[in-house]
Amino acid sequence: MQIIETPIQGLLEIQPKVFGDKRGFFLETWQKKRYEEAGIHYQFVQDNRSFSSRGTLRGLHFQKRFPQGKLVSVIFGEVFDVAVDLRRGSNTYGNWFGLVLSAEKCNQLWIPPGFAHGFYVLSETAFFEYKCTDYYHPEDEAGILWNDKDIGVDWPIPPASTVLLSEKDRNGLPFKEISFSENTL
Numbered sequence: 001m002q003i004i005e006t007p008i009q010g011l012l013e014i015q016p017k018v019f020g021d022k023r024g025f026f027l028e029t030w031q032k033k034r035y036e037e038a039g040i041h042y043q044f045v046q047d048n049r050s051f052s053s054r055g056t057l058r059g060l061h062f063q064k065r066f067p068q069g070k071l072v073s074v075i076f077g078e079v080f081d082v083a084v085d086l087r088r089g090s091n092t093y094g095n096w097f098g099l100v101l102s103a104e105k106c107n108q109l110w111i112p113p114g115f116a117h118g119f120y121v122l123s124e125t126a127f128f129e130y131k132c133t134d135y136y137h138p139e140d141e142a143g144i145l146w147n148d149k150d151i152g153v154d155w156p157i158p159p160a161s162t163v164l165l166s167e168k169d170r171n172g173l174p175f176k177e178i179s180f181s182e183n184t185l
């Protein structure tokens, strides 16, 4: 397994070892001891999966009082995945990092608690899977507007294409508002 640091401390790309043979391939997607050695010493309490079509954008989501660490991956297709640092006191507070996660590459992103997270689907369809370190608390969740100017995520959206959003995500908050009233991380 390879751990690839990102410009944001604690945010890690993980490349598990993939064993290929004539049948296909095999990999361990999580293993307590090895991931702990990589610094991911959290207890995971929930696994999630979503399915989305091309052009779907989910995000940028976070929980305020119950921040979730997320180990995210794509098991079919390809997405551009983004994490925004909302950790108060962090040198990179408000910075974002994005990378392509794909089923073909089998790479993962470890997003520690204290980040907003979202992704944009690049393939025809995508199955997205992730482990979380805290439970879903719908009353506690919040979302930053995906195209907020102050965050400035450079989403790889082809010109003149329609971005598929939930009603909730269309009404995400401006970062400036969350940095004062919502960021209790």
Ligand SMILES: Cc1cn([C@H]2C[C@H](O)[C@@H](COP(=O)(O)OP(=O)(O)O[C@H]3O[C@@H](C)C(=O)[C@@H](O)[C@H]3O)O2)c(=O)[nH]c1=O
Binding pocket: 048, 050, 058, 059, 061, 062, 117, 118, 119, 136, 166, 168
């Ligand atoms: C996230 C979540 C949703 N749900 C339900 C609520 C709702 O009816 C339905 C769809 O929820 P959402 O629209 O919030 O799903 P989605 O937009 O996929 O939300 C997810 O987006 C990505 C980017 C994340 O980082 C996740 O933590 C999560 O916020 O599923 C749960 O039951 N448990 C959960 O953990």
